[in-house]
Amino acid sequence: MLNSDLLHDQLSALAQNHGLSRWDMGASCSTDLSVQVDRGKAHQLKGAQRSAVTVRVWNSDGRVGITSCSDLSADGLAQALSGAAEASAFGDLQDPPDLSPRSTESLEPLKREPQATRPIQEMVQTLISAEQRLLDCHPSIGTVPYNGLSQRRGERVYLNSLGARRHEERSSASLYLYARAEEAGRKPRSAGAVRLGHGTDELDVQGCIDEAAELTISHLDYAPIDTGTYTCVFSPEAFLDLMGAFSNLFNARSVLDGLSLSKRESLGESVAVPFFSLWDDARHPANLGASAFDGEGTPTARLPLIEGGVLRQFLHSEGTARQFGVASTGHAGMGAKVSVSPDWFEIGATPGAGCGDASLNRFQADGVVWIDSLSALHAGVKASQGAFSLPFDGWLVKGGERRSIEAATVAGDIRQVLKSLLAFEGEAQVTPDGLCPHVWVEGLAITGEA
Incomplete structure (x- = not known):
């Protein structure tokens, strides 16, 4: 979990050591799971943990330097800040950005609790079932070539030298089904549907199946x-x-x-x-x-x-x-x-x-x-x-x-x-x-x- 207070203290100390009075940082991390199926079998399973850090600094001339990395450790932040400080020597003075004066305003948090992720095998079974039910909707629907079920849980922070310490967490899930149908002597026709939710339990799987089937059949x-x-x-x-x-x-x-x-x-x-x-x-x-x-x-x-x-x-x-x-x-x-x-x-x-x-x-x-x-x-x-x-x-x-x-x-x-x-x-x-x-x-x- 990203600790905005700890990160702010670390960056403040590092900036002071470099003689930098203005800086900011945006960081995010997430855990992603996604599955695809093909004719009743798991086709592709993916899992990833991602992190991204962007650091900007302003030198004494008002020039801005920026660097990006994926290392949130103390050493990683030190290298990012040092790299941004070096890059600031080449910053543009014609239209430089500045810290937002609104970044320290009180913030009304979004009242959305992140939802727990489901095991990837459950995701596979859900998608296999959805694929089969879509195939059963009409004899002309032969395949569901594009399909996917994914879920993500992540958080992001924004910190700056004015004292801003923003932090939020969120989760999301998505399901898409894209069917292909063909009748004798006619061109293949395709259509699909998407459903989104804060978690997989919120996804309207049957509604996605029904919409994909109805649209595909309507184009035959x-x-x-x-x-x-x-x-x-x-x-x-x-x-x-x-x-x-x-x-x-x-x-x-x-x-x-x-x-x-x-x-x-x-x-x-x-x-x-x-x-x-x-x-x-x-x-x-x-x-x-x-x-x-x-x-x-x-x-x-x-x-x-x-x-x-x-x-x-x-x-x-x-x-x-x-x-x-x-x-x-x-x-x-x-x-x-x-x-x-x-x-x-x-x-x-x-x-x-x-x-x-x-x-x-x-x-x-x-x-x-x-x-x-x-x-x-x-x-x-x-x-x-x-x-x-x-x-x-x-x-x-x-x-x-x-x-x-x-x-x-x-x-x-x-x-x-x-x-x-x-x-x-x-x-x-x-x-x-x-x-x-x-x-x-x-x-x-x-x-x-x-």
Whole structure:
């Protein structure tokens, strides 16, 4: 177990010996177990104990040096601090980071007790059973080529020369099942499902099986789609993936680097329809990766990014907040050039603004494309331009009946998408990346397979 007080005392003494008055450290350690199976037999079993340490120091010139290691012993920390001190001679003076003034603020801990890990043989038997039950769901499902059950228990600390002593523990577990089905004279079709929990006992194994089977079977009867412009309804997962791909909209680091769709003066501008709101909430109870503090020790909190269609705030590190003249928001990573990234999106209706066209129903639609999942986001998104062209899995809904689309891409501009939202449908659903309802969008270009 990481002892934040002991580590802080050790680093303070080492820094004093090196004549260093400003320093900080982030460290984490974890125990990971994962299993995969193939046709009723254990295919791959993995176990690992991991640790990572990052130390930064500031020399008398204000230059920053940084080093990383995996040794948490006194000797390891001494070498890391010495290495960072030597590296500081080459630090950049143009835009150096500093210690977050919010790193010593009182911290409201997350009330989540880490769950005990299960023996790896129990994990294997659980996954073998799940694989067999999925195979039994339909005669066309021949294999479950991608599957896995994993669990992790870990802890992290953040310490600095201002007196910050942050510490937290957490645990997580995940199950994924990805089935492959094939019928005579037809192309193989695949689909899958994922379930997450704080421990393996929280995983909805049967729900994962049922969803993977239902999605796979729904894609067996596929047909091509004509190229054209369609009204689309995005699943929560697909829309959150799209918003995540364009998170530079709210990223202050991207704004300063000229890589964002927003500018300094963009705050207060209308960027979406009035009923659209988006929050970033690292502490949400459904966020399994929730953390009480970021890489600089700044407390996390629920942050409104878009309210009533209006851009309200950017995500900040200590450095970007200093340049904007605001407080850091708890979204920093740790490094010589500090990164800024979102935590967990919550998308929903603006209070008092309704949810758009309440008559829209994806189960009664006609001529509507239902997009279930997006692919190739790393290649099909031009984040700094706002454009995207992405392959997707989904269905064409006609007369309330849905039929799988053989192969197609959806293309558009995220700024136009946010201005063309028609409605939120149904209750918001929890996904690994956030909370979101089904989202209707008007006028997207769909290109079918030639």
